[in-house]
Amino acid sequence: MKKIIVAIALLFGFSANLATAQGITEPMLVTPEKSMPTQEIIVGNDRDEHGCIGSAGYSWDVKKQECVQAWNNEPTTITGAIETAIEPTSAPVLGSDTDTHGCIGSAGYSWDTVLNTCTRPWEAETTFGWAEKMKITTRLTVDSFEAERNITREEAAAFIARSFEMNIFPARITTLMEWQPVDKSQIAPEFTSSVNFVKNANIIKANSDDMFAPKSDLTTKDAIDMLVASKTTEKMTDAEVLVFAKNAGLSFDETKLNEAVSRRVFVMWLRQIAEYTPTTSVQPR
Structure with a gap:
């Protein structure tokens, strides 16, 4: 019985060596990488722990204790018009509204005719x-x-x-x-x-x-x-x-x-x- 097993092993070894000698290589199994889905940033889907919508320019003001837009002189609370004006399900995708100059409107950019560039x-x-x-x-x-x-x-x-x-x-x-x-x-x-x-x-x-x-x-x-x-x-x-x-x-x-x-x-x-x-x-x- 042992002789039979040794013979079979020698036969397989010989076949493998013969295949290699003839230029035939055994294909390598490659595990396909999982493609990561592209995550679209939608205005309104990035509320922080305070409820401030970052993609709309809001952040938490520790002193005022409310969500404010940095470019406005006065704070606008998240419970105001912003929560009804921006809904994650219907808001535009950030970057989907690029104008002819390449300015992204949903990010607050527009073409400045004086400075000749996209500005906020x-x-x-x-x-x-x-x-x-x-x-x-x-x-x-x-x-x-x-x-x-x-x-x-x-x-x-x-x-x-x-x-x-x-x-x-x-x-x-x-x-x-x-x-x-x-x-x-x-x-x-x-x-x-x-x-x-x-x-x-x-x-x-x-x-x-x-x-x-x-x-x-x-x-x-x-x-x-x-x-x-x-x-x-x-x-x-x-x-x-x-x-x-x-x-x-x-x-x-x-x-x-x-x-x-x-x-x-x-x-x-x-x-x-x-x-x-x-x-x-x-x-x-």
Whole structure:
């Protein structure tokens, strides 16, 4: 019996050696790799533990304790319009709405005709890039632009005065009268002419104490008032000014008009107001 088994083994060994000698190789069994399905990012299917939709630009604000969009001056809670406007089952696939310039709309990008690239208008790089292109800032880099720092009243005056110089706003006839506010000595020398301009052009008014408060943070209300007054000389009520601003695309919370405005938001608003073409006239008082 053992002899038979040995004989069979020798026979198989001989056959294998013969096949190899003849150039016949035994095929190797390859285990096919499982292909990973391509995961599409759908706007609305990436809510975090707080319910914030990342693909829609929302993130959790620890201080405010709510979901906010970084590019808006005011927070928008996840329980607002966003939850009804964006549903995972019907929302567009991120990247499926690329325009002719290659800008992905669902990611917040659109073609910037001034910067000649795809941008998101609320980002610091965009606001700085536009301000630099239009020559209304002397800062050389986006870091030195300090986009998230609150803008002061004298800085806002300088941005507006330069915007008139660069024909961003319609030309305005003003007097050359030098304004003498009580706190004139507090105005930085490089901003004196700008402050005089916005005062003489009726773009900003002094408070009851005839003080300009140049170093104070500019409030949301004052920012809107200044920008709308830069765009038009038409007389408006406070309510009409807010309507005009919203029609121009400005996003703000009417219950928080006394909050400070960052340099980024102010320049973004300045551009929105400057590029806005009113469709109807506001009735004067």
